[in-house]
Amino acid sequence: MSAASIALEPAAGRASSGLWSEIRRNPTIFLGCAILLVLAACAILAPWIAADPLKHAPVNRLKAPSAEFWFGTDQFGRDIYSRIVYGARVSLIVGLSVAAISSVLGLTIGLLCGFYRWFDGIVMRIMDGIMAIPSILLAIALITLVHPSLTVVIIAIIIPEVPRIVRLVRSVVLSIREQPYIDGAVAGGTKAPRLLVRHVLPNAVAPLIVQATYVCASAIITEAGLSFLGAGVPPEIPSWGNIIAQGRVFFQLTPWVILIPGVFLALTVLAVNMLGDGLRDRLDPRLARRM
Amino acid sequence: MSAYILRRLLATFPVMAVVAIFVFVLLRLAPGDPAALIAGDDATAADIANIRTRLGLDLPIWHQFVIWIGGILQGDLGVSIFSNLPVTRLIAQRLEPTLMLALATLIVAVSLAVPLGVLAAWKAKSLVDRIVMGFSVMGFAVPVFLAGYVLIYIFAIQLRWLPVQGYKPLADGFWASIQSLVLPAIALGTAYMALIARITRASMLEVLSQDYIRTANSKGLATERVLLLHALKNAAVPIVTIIGIGIALLISGVVITETVFNIPGLGRLTVDAVLKRDYPIVQGLILVFAMTKVFINLMVDISYAFLDPRIRY
Amino acid sequence: MNAVTDQLAPPILEVEDLRTHFFTRDGVVRAVNGVSFSLRPGETLGIVGESGCGKSVTALSILRLIPRDLGRVVGGSIRFEGRELTGLDEQEMRGLRGHRISMIFQEPMTSLNPVLTIGLQIAENVQRHLGLSKKAAWDRAVEMLSLVKIADPHRRVHEYPHQLSGGMRQRVMIAMALSCDPQILIADEPTTALDVTIQAQILDLMLELKEKLGTAIIMITHDLGVVAETCQQVIVMYAGRKVEEAPVEELFDRPMHPYTRGLMAAVPRLDGRLEGGVRPRLQEIPGIVPSLTAPLPGCPFEPRCAFSTEQCARHMPPLERRGAAHDAACFEVDRVLEKSLV
Numbered sequence: 001m002s003a004a005s006i007a008l009e010p011a012a013g014r015a016s017s018g019l020w021s022e023i024r025r026n027p028t029i030f031l032g033c034a035i036l037l038v039l040a041a042c043a044i045l046a047p048w049i050a051a052d053p054l055k056h057a058p059v060n061r062l063k064a065p066s067a068e069f070w071f072g073t074d075q076f077g078r079d080i081y082s083r084i085v086y087g088a089r090v091s092l093i094v095g096l097s098v099a100a101i102s103s104v105l106g107l108t109i110g111l112l113c114g115f116y117r118w119f120d121g122i123v124m125r126i127m128d129g130i131m132a133i134p135s136i137l138l139a140i141a142l143i144t145l146v147h148p149s150l151t152v153v154i155i156a157i158i159i160p161e162v163p164r165i166v167r168l169v170r171s172v173v174l175s176i177r178e179q180p181y182i183d184g185a186v187a188g189g190t191k192a193p194r195l196l197v198r199h200v201l202p203n204a205v206a207p208l209i210v211q212a213t214y215v216c217a218s219a220i221i222t223e224a225g226l227s228f229l230g231a232g233v234p235p236e237i238p239s240w241g242n243i244i245a246q247g248r249v250f251f252q253l254t255p256w257v258i259l260i261p262g263v264f265l266a267l268t269v270l271a272v273n274m275l276g277d278g279l280r281d282r283l284d285p286r287l288a289r290r291m
Numbered sequence: 292m293s294a295y296i297l298r299r300l301l302a303t304f305p306v307m308a309v310v311a312i313f314v315f316v317l318l319r320l321a322p323g324d325p326a327a328l329i330a331g332d333d334a335t336a337a338d339i340a341n342i343r344t345r346l347g348l349d350l351p352i353w354h355q356f357v358i359w360i361g362g363i364l365q366g367d368l369g370v371s372i373f374s375n376l377p378v379t380r381l382i383a384q385r386l387e388p389t390l391m392l393a394l395a396t397l398i399v400a401v402s403l404a405v406p407l408g409v410l411a412a413w414k415a416k417s418l419v420d421r422i423v424m425g426f427s428v429m430g431f432a433v434p435v436f437l438a439g440y441v442l443i444y445i446f447a448i449q450l451r452w453l454p455v456q457g458y459k460p461l462a463d464g465f466w467a468s469i470q471s472l473v474l475p476a477i478a479l480g481t482a483y484m485a486l487i488a489r490i491t492r493a494s495m496l497e498v499l500s501q502d503y504i505r506t507a508n509s510k511g512l513a514t515e516r517v518l519l520l521h522a523l524k525n526a527a528v529p530i531v532t533i534i535g536i537g538i539a540l541l542i543s544g545v546v547i548t549e550t551v552f553n554i555p556g557l558g559r560l561t562v563d564a565v566l567k568r569d570y571p572i573v574q575g576l577i578l579v580f581a582m583t584k585v586f587i588n589l590m591v592d593i594s595y596a597f598l599d600p601r602i603r604y
Numbered sequence: 605m606n607a608v609t610d611q612l613a614p615p616i617l618e619v620e621d622l623r624t625h626f627f628t629r630d631g632v633v634r635a636v637n638g639v640s641f642s643l644r645p646g647e648t649l650g651i652v653g654e655s656g657c658g659k660s661v662t663a664l665s666i667l668r669l670i671p672r673d674l675g676r677v678v679g680g681s682i683r684f685e686g687r688e689l690t691g692l693d694e695q696e697m698r699g700l701r702g703h704r705i706s707m708i709f710q711e712p713m714t715s716l717n718p719v720l721t722i723g724l725q726i727a728e729n730v731q732r733h734l735g736l737s738k739k740a741a742w743d744r745a746v747e748m749l750s751l752v753k754i755a756d757p758h759r760r761v762h763e764y765p766h767q768l769s770g771g772m773r774q775r776v777m778i779a780m781a782l783s784c785d786p787q788i789l790i791a792d793e794p795t796t797a798l799d800v801t802i803q804a805q806i807l808d809l810m811l812e813l814k815e816k817l818g819t820a821i822i823m824i825t826h827d828l829g830v831v832a833e834t835c836q837q838v839i840v841m842y843a844g845r846k847v848e849e850a851p852v853e854e855l856f857d858r859p860m861h862p863y864t865r866g867l868m869a870a871v872p873r874l875d876g877r878l879e880g881g882v883r884p885r886l887q888e889i890p891g892i893v894p895s896l897t898a899p900l901p902g903c904p905f906e907p908r909c910a911f912s913t914e915q916c917a918r919h920m921p922p923l924e925r926r927g928a929a930h931d932a933a934c935f936e937v938d939r940v941l942e943k944s945l946v
Contacts, residue, residue, distance in 0.1 A: 129309025132581040136543035140565050141317060141573055145328065221434050225547050228436050229562050244436060252455075255444050262437030270432035277428070416673065502714040508669055509709075510729045510780070511701030524719045599719055600764040 029278030035271035043088040050082035053238040065256055072256045074247060083238040084261050090239035091220050091268055094154055098219035099212045102158045106165025107208060111200060113166060114173025124170075127163035135160035136222060140231045150233050153226060157219050168211050172204045206283035213276030217269045224265050240265045299592045303585045310581040314574045315359050319352065329372060329568045342372065346571070368575035373567055378575035381560060388458045389545055389556035392479065395472045396541060400480035400487060401534060405523075407484075408491025408530075413518055415496060423488055430485030435544045439478035439551035446474060456553040471554075479548040483537045490533040494526035501525070527598045535591035539584050615642035616787055616820060617666070617705075618683040624658075624665045626675030631897040635661040635675065637844035643788065648814065648821040650835035650852070652828060652867065658844040659824045663790045666822075667707055668697050685787070703733035706781040710793035712773035716765040722749075723761035726780045733784045748779035752809060771802035775809065782813060789814075790822045795830060807833055828867055832856060840864050843904035844896055846923060850930040860932035862909045862940055903934070911936040 024030060042049065056076045065072040071080035113120040130138070135157075142156040176182060176199055185195055226232030227241025235242055240261040247257030318325050326343040327334065334342075343349050347358055362369060368378035411423035447455040453474055459467040498504065499522055507521040549558035557576060564572035595602050624636035636658045643649050651659045664670050665677050666689070682689040684705065689697070701707075709715045717725060726748055727741035736744060742761065749757035752775040765773055774794060781789055791810065795803035811834060814821055823834055831838055831852065838855045840848040840863065848861040859865050902917040903909070909916065915935055923933040934940065 125305050125309050128306045129313055129581075132306050132310050132584050133313070133577055134539060134542040134546075134580050134584065136546055137561060137577055137580055140546075140561070141577060144565050144568055144573075145317065145320075217432070224434055225436070225543075228547060229550060229565075231562070231565055244440075251440065251443070252448060255440070255448075258440045259437070259444065262434065262440065266429075266433045266437055269434070270429065273428065273432055502709060502711055503717040505669060506709065506715045506777075506780075507717065509667060509701055509707045510732070511698040511703055512728065512732060513698065516728070521717050521720070525717065601718060601766050 026278050026282065028274045029282070032271045032273075032275035032278060035267060036275065039088050039268060039271070040092060042085050043092050046085045046089060050085035051079050053078065053083040053086040054236070055079075064254070065260075071260045072254060074243075074250075074254070074257050080243065080257055080260060083243050084240065084264055086238045087240040087243060087261060088264070088268075090150070090233060090237060091223065091265070093150070094157065094223040095216040095220040095268075095272065097154050098157050098161060099216035101154075102161040102165055102215055103208055103212045105158070106162050107169050107204065109162070110166040110169025110204075111173060113170045114177065114200070115195075120170070123166070127166050130160060131163045133160070136225055136229075139222060139226055140229065143226065143231050148232070148234050150237065153223060153233050156226075157222050161215050161219065165208070165211055165215070168207055169204050172207060173200050176200050176203055210276055210280040210283060213272055213279060217272040217276065220265070220269055220272065295596055296593055299589055303589055306585055307582065310578065310585075311360065311363060314577050315356055318570055318574070319355075325570075329570055331568065345370075345372070363578065368578065369571035371564075371572050372569050378571050381572060382557065382575060382579060385555060385557050385560045387460060387556075388554045389549070389558060391458075391461070391468065392472055392475055392545060392548065392554060392556060393538075393541060395469070395476040396480040396483065397534075397538070399476050400484045400537075404484040404487035405491050405530065408488040409495055409518055409523060411488070411492040412495030412499060413514075420492075423492065427485040427489040427492075430481045431489075433481055435478055435482065435547045436551050438481045439475070439548060442474045442478050443551075456551075458552070458554040458556070475548050475552045475554060478551065479541060479544045482544070483541060486537055486540070487530065487533055491526065491530050494529040495522055498522045498526045524598065528595055531591055531594050531598065535587050538587050542580050542584065613645050614686075615644050616685050617643040617822075618681075619662075619666065620681045620683075622662065622665060622680035622682065623678050624661050624670065624675060625678045626670075628897075633675070633896045634844050634899065635896060636665060637896075637899075638680070639839075639841070639844075639846050640680075641839055641846065641849065643820050643822060645787070646814070646818045646820055647837060648823055648835045650823045650825065650831040650838040651841060652825055652831055652838060653841035654826060654867075657841045659841050660792050662841070663707065663792050663822060663824055666790065667701055667705060668694075669701075669707075699733070702729050702781070702786075703784045704786055705788045705790065706784070706786040707790040707792065708774070708777045708781045708794050710796050712770050712777055712797060715777060716773055718765055721762050721764055722768070722776045726761075726776070726783050729780055730783050744783060745779075748783050749776070751782075751813070752776070752779040754779075770798055771806065774798060774802075774806050778806075778810065778813070782817060782819065785817060786819060788820045788822065790824070792824045793826070794823075796825070796827070803830075810834070828856075840867070843899070845904065845933065846931075847905070847934070848930075848932045849923075850927075854927070854930050858927065858930070858941060860926055860930065860937045860940055861905075861934050862911050862936070863905050865940065866908075911939055 056078060058076070071084060073079055074083075109123060113123050138160045139153075139156040142159065143152055146152055179199075182195065182199060185199070190198075223232060223239065224241035224244070227239050228245045230245060232241050233239045235246070243261045244258045247254065247261075251258055324339070324343075326339045326346065326348050329346075330339045330342050347355050350358070359369075366379065368382070370377055371381060374381070407423050407426075411420040414420050443455055446452050454471055457471060459471040461468050495518075503525075504517065504522055507517045512521070545556065546558035546561055548554070549556045550562055553559075557579070560572065561576050563569075564576070619642070620640045622636050622639045623634070626633040626635050639658070639662055641649065641651075651662065653659050661670065661675075666682055668677070668689070670676060677690060680690070684700070689700070692700075716722065723742055723745045726745035727738070730736050730744045731738065731741040734741075734744075746757045746761050749760055754760050754772060754775055760768075765776070768776065778794075789810075794810070795806050798806060807830065810821065813819070821834070823830065825831060835852050838848075838850060838852050839846050840855075840861060842861075842863050848855070848859070848864050850858075850860075855864065856868075859868060900906070900917075902915075902919055903912070903921050906912045906916040911934075913936065919935075921933045921935045923931050926932050926937050
């Protein structure tokens with residue numbers, strides 16, 4: 001074994017176990033991940049660990065939390081615990097899909113904006129316009145145009161989130177374009193697409209991942225808000241926002257119908273934000289210092 | 292300075308134009324017949340035809356756009372489909388509660404969060420700092436409606452200190468009005484405060500490590516003066532920015548808060564209009580809210596020039 | 605020797621066995637490790653050494669300006685006009701700072717508050733300490749600006765730091781520091797960040813004002829040229845300790861510590877103007893400053909010293925009187941003196 005490979009070994013060893021040891025060492029990321037994993041497990045195992053969330057049982061109307069109904073029941077006698085377990089599915093699907101799709105869209109548009117001036121001019125005006133409309137209002141307006149479904153809600157939440165990611169990616173591209181090595185690469189005949197992939201993407205990934213976690217948290221809150229207003233996922237789907245919306249009428253009698261799913265919602269958002277904060281401190285120290 | 296303000300002002304026009312076009316296109320882009328959509332599932336063919344004529348949907352699209360833009364420029368946002376009242380009048384009727392709620396929230400949040408952030412930065416890593424930061428991480432995760440119902444449960448239902456829901460207009464007396472706003476303003480302001488406190492702390496921490504703060508201390512100035520004049524004025528730009536961004540957040544929050552607390556403001560008007568598919572009202576409200584947001588961004592931009600003498604006009 | 609200096613007057617500042625420690629993750633850094641000196645009214649005392657030798661920390665310790673979460677004075681005494689400063693509370697210290705003892709810093713570009721006018725930054729000092737009215741304080745600010753030879757002070761007083769050049773900003777710093785007529789001015793590398801031509805102007809200005817106002821100055825610098833031009837008494841610091849002290853002529857005639865010799869050899873010749881007009885830092889002595897967290901038992905300069913013996917590696921040389929008013933901490937002074945200066 002040569003001296004060089006011996007010297008390289010410890011570094012390589014760190015890289016392979018890096019993610020896990022990082023998660024263990026950073027309590028914020030660890031706690032955030034732990035909460036999310038438990039929620040994800042509940043969402044996946046819902047059919048085995050929960051009863052039918054839609055079953056009406058008039059006998060059991062408005063029951064307080066007990067050994068039989070852990071989180072009580074609503075005015076139709078539906079088991080709140082089961083509804084919350086199934087509701088986790090909706091929240092996680094919305095959060096993850098909005099984060100993933102708006103990141104991909106934002107990344108694509110942002111890269112194009114950063115490299116083509118004419119495209120930038122048009123698109124940024126549109127993005128400014130979209131950003132001027134309060135997100136929940138824009139989402140409601142979009143949803144009411146078509147028959148509501150989970151997909152429609154996801155799309156309606158994505159649209160107001162995209163401009164923020166576009167701005168982020170665009171700013172990364174613009175700052176990298178100022179670097180002398182880009183001039184060198186262009187002078188050397190490297191084409192724009194290669195430049196994007198080789199120089200911009202690696203620099204954009206860290207802030208993008210951090211931003212995506214915040215988008216995920218924001219999407220979960222927005223979905224709940226939309227459902228709460230009656231403009232979200234169809235009422236027959238047990239989402240946390242729907243549970244809360246349907247609990248409004250009897251709030252004074254059965255506050256748990258609203259408070260318990262609310263706490264789950266807050267906990268989920270907290271976990272995602274903690275993950276985001278931890279990743280930010282780890283991946284994007286420049287941003288971390290500013291926050 | 293005035294050239295700078297003028298330039299910023301002119302920059303808002305393209306944004307508003309995009310919003311106007313967007314709002315116009317929105318309804319026309321919907322799959323199917325917008326008139327049928329607005330009329331609802333139980334409408335007869337005659338109802339649909341009626342709506343089509345009233346909204347001018349039977350005209351060529353460019354003609355529709357000219358009428359729509361012309362109306363906006365004259366301050367005419369159209370007529371509600373259901374109540375037949377001008378949208379501007381409906382908005383004016385609902386303005387007071389929303390304005391009062393937004394102002395109350397802004398005042399409560401800024402006057403609490405900025406001092407907390409300053410305190411946390413000054414006593415960095417202390418217990419106070421940890422508490423403020425803990426609050427800010429938690430507060431940012433609490434959705435408006437959860438905060439609202441928890442507050443109602445504790446202060447209105449259990450302790451009976453404050454009214455459960457509803458809004459008392461200013462005409463019923465200032466204090467009664469303020470009382471009805473206490474809980475909504477705190478609910479709406481929680482996430483906002485968390486955000487401001489966090490940015491204030493971060494911005495102050497950065498400033499407090501600067502050389503000129505050491506200079507201020509070397510002059511033996513009182514701690515309050517070093518913190519509140521020398522440091523806070525330098526830290527102000529990010530704080531004002533986040534206060535501005537947060538107002539946009541508040542507008543979304545207002546819609547939910549007004550539903551939780553049953554406040555008959557613009558948010559409630561929006562939700563009711565959306566549920567009834569009263570599109571002229573929805574369009575008008577989107578324009579008004581977007582205009583507010585653009586105006587606030589403009590104010591924030593202008594404030595930079597006063598906060599930092601290095602900003603070139 | 606300067607006429608203002610009164611060799612018989614009691615010292616206004618006496619520092620004895622000052623110890624300042626920083627508490628870092630890697631351990632305790634003994635940044636200042638038992639330093640003593642005294643300053644007479646109207647005297648200019650130079651403290652020289654490489655960066656990291658503890659000279660700036662000594663200055664900050666006197667004014668208690670070290671951020672409390674980083675480090676603090678752990679021992680020794682600082683007496684100002686016979687009054688012990690280490691026992692004063694924060695409020696009393698604030699009353700002294702900027703009033704009786706003031707300080708100017710190395711970086712004029714960053715040491716002034718960018719969002720406040722220079723007039724306000726001077727006026728607030730006199731308002732606070734001398735209890736002047738706002739109007740009187742601003743008049744004083746204008747007066748101070750003309751004293752430091754800033755042209756058109758009535759207009760400049762309303763300007764912000766970014767509107768001034770580096771040299772002008774340092775003049776403003778001096779105006780601010782002297783605005784309350786302090787007994788002591790601590791100048792921490794006041795000219796290092798400036799162009800050579802401006803450096804000379806600022807030093808001349810400081811000397812002139814010192815004559816006029818009778819302020820004692822502690823001049824902290826790495827530049828023996830500055831010391832030769834301005835000081836009467838010189839302290840050489842190395843690794844948190846005082847290794848040599850002498851009147852300025854004596855020090856330049858008979859440098860006793862090998863480190864002092866190293867510093868002198870590192871002074872650039874007059875033709876040695878470098879790019880940007882900034883004088884080079886003293887890095888010409890081979891080796892680096894030793895760790896302050898885990899000090900060796902012997903002389904801290906031993907690893908870099910051309911005169912080192914076995915004794916140097918094992919024992920710390922004490923600071924001893926080696927000539928008329930000349931102290932040095934070195935076992936090999938005689939051998940050092942035998943070798944003539946290069």
